[in-house]
Amino acid sequence: MLKTLTLETPAGDALVDITQQVKDAVAESGVESGLCAIIVPHTTAGITLNSALDQATASDIVAELRRLVPTRVDFAHQYDTPADAAAHIKASLIGNSITLAVAGGELCIGWSQFVMFYEFDGPRSREAQVKIIAG
Amino acid sequence: MLKTLTLETPAGDALVDITQQVKDAVAESGVESGLCAIIVPHTTAGITLNSALDQATASDIVAELRRLVPTRVDFAHQYDTPADAAAHIKASLIGNSITLAVAGGELCIGWSQFVMFYEFDGPRSREAQVKIIAG
Amino acid sequence: MLKTLTLETPAGDALVDITQQVKDAVAESGVESGLCAIIVPHTTAGITLNSALDQATASDIVAELRRLVPTRVDFAHQYDTPADAAAHIKASLIGNSITLAVAGGELCIGWSQFVMFYEFDGPRSREAQVKIIAG
Numbered sequence: 001m002l003k004t005l006t007l008e009t010p011a012g013d014a015l016v017d018i019t020q021q022v023k024d025a026v027a028e029s030g031v032e033s034g035l036c037a038i039i040v041p042h043t044t045a046g047i048t049l050n051s052a053l054d055q056a057t058a059s060d061i062v063a064e065l066r067r068l069v070p071t072r073v074d075f076a077h078q079y080d081t082p083a084d085a086a087a088h089i090k091a092s093l094i095g096n097s098i099t100l101a102v103a104g105g106e107l108c109i110g111w112s113q114f115v116m117f118y119e120f121d122g123p124r125s126r127e128a129q130v131k132i133i134a135g
Numbered sequence: 136m137l138k139t140l141t142l143e144t145p146a147g148d149a150l151v152d153i154t155q156q157v158k159d160a161v162a163e164s165g166v167e168s169g170l171c172a173i174i175v176p177h178t179t180a181g182i183t184l185n186s187a188l189d190q191a192t193a194s195d196i197v198a199e200l201r202r203l204v205p206t207r208v209d210f211a212h213q214y215d216t217p218a219d220a221a222a223h224i225k226a227s228l229i230g231n232s233i234t235l236a237v238a239g240g241e242l243c244i245g246w247s248q249f250v251m252f253y254e255f256d257g258p259r260s261r262e263a264q265v266k267i268i269a270g
Numbered sequence: 271m272l273k274t275l276t277l278e279t280p281a282g283d284a285l286v287d288i289t290q291q292v293k294d295a296v297a298e299s300g301v302e303s304g305l306c307a308i309i310v311p312h313t314t315a316g317i318t319l320n321s322a323l324d325q326a327t328a329s330d331i332v333a334e335l336r337r338l339v340p341t342r343v344d345f346a347h348q349y350d351t352p353a354d355a356a357a358h359i360k361a362s363l364i365g366n367s368i369t370l371a372v373a374g375g376e377l378c379i380g381w382s383q384f385v386m387f388y389e390f391d392g393p394r395s396r397e398a399q400v401k402i403i404a405g
Binding site: 002034035037039040041042043068069075076077078079085088089091092093095096097098099129131133134135 | 168169170172183184185186189190191192194195196198199200203228229230233234235236238243244245247248253268270
């Protein structure tokens with residue numbers, strides 16, 4: 001099953017928790033055992049697993065990525081804003097796909113892991129693909 | 136189907152667009168619905184999705200990775216060149232595999248996304264694996 | 271087949287070679303052709319492919335990641351140690367899953383590639399999931 005999730009992201013860089021939507025897609029698929037790939041079809045957003053138990057972890061990740069890849073005016077890419085140019089770089093650092101296991105009809109992630117859609121240049125209307133196959 | 140693509144990379148760090156070869160592999164597989172993993176079997180190269188609509192995005196990514204992981208002479212790894220030592224680090228930051236969905240017999244990527252082979256220590260003769268399974 | 275590997279990691283940041291355990295899981299699965307996803311269900315650890323032919327490459331990667339994301343006391347995340355807060359960020363930079371091909375009953379990785387469990391906040395008792403499907 002290929003399910004396309006839709007979401008609205010806040011301004012700037014932000015981690016948006018989509019764990020429940022991904023778990024719902026796994027349940028909807030009826031797959032008992034298999035793989036679940038989560039894919040971001042945008043060039044200024046990424047996908048990662050991390051803690052959402054408190055907001056501080058997401059704040060640290062966002063702040064550190066902004067420090068590592070500062071938004072500035074001297075990028076070669078001048079078509080969009082400097083934030084957009086920085087966002088393309090962050091997207092390649094974080095990555096656009098993750099692959100997880102499905103067992104017992106459920107998504108196998110750690111107890112402190114959440115599936116986080118990482119927007120680098122919001123606010124935007126975004127999609128995330130959830131592809132589940134049996135095996 | 137497992138298809139091995141071959142490519143020649145330019146000197147230094149470079150993003151090489153292999154989107155068409157990956158799409159051709161998906162078409163050749165005859166798979167209507169499934170997963171497509173793209174894997175780099177080298178330790179000084181990676182794989183990423185990003186824009187290839189203009190060359191400026193790739194230039195920014197390459198320049199920023201060079202700034203983040205400067206090629207220098209004080210790496211512990213001294214067997215090869217300093218560029219090779221830096222390349223190993225960049226490979227782990229960018230990653231060696233991505234997993235995409237196949238639907239309607241086509242690779243599901245965003246309209247501004249391209250599959251980019253990321254060479255960190257060219258020029259080299261390289262391979263990329265494209266593995267497609269139905270499901 | 272879903273196989274859960276267990277491992278003990280050393281103090282601090284470290285790359286632990288789990289290639290043989292992953293290869294053993296592929297052999298145990300009996301899958302001739304398919305996909306093998308390797309997944310880390312922890313938020314302060316990641317997974318990467320890199321060289322383990324000498325220890326210097328791992329030393330460079332660990333040192334560079336510590337330089338890029340310095341352990342310090344001003345993180346927003348104050349629940350655990352500063353090393354734990356830095357570890358969450360490194361986990362998202364390196365990533366939690368990789369997907370490889372299986373062909374001829376064997377894991378398809380490059381001759382200089384090894385599957386490395388990347389601990390950012392050891393020592394810990396850890397797990398890595400190996401999910402293999404035929405196709």
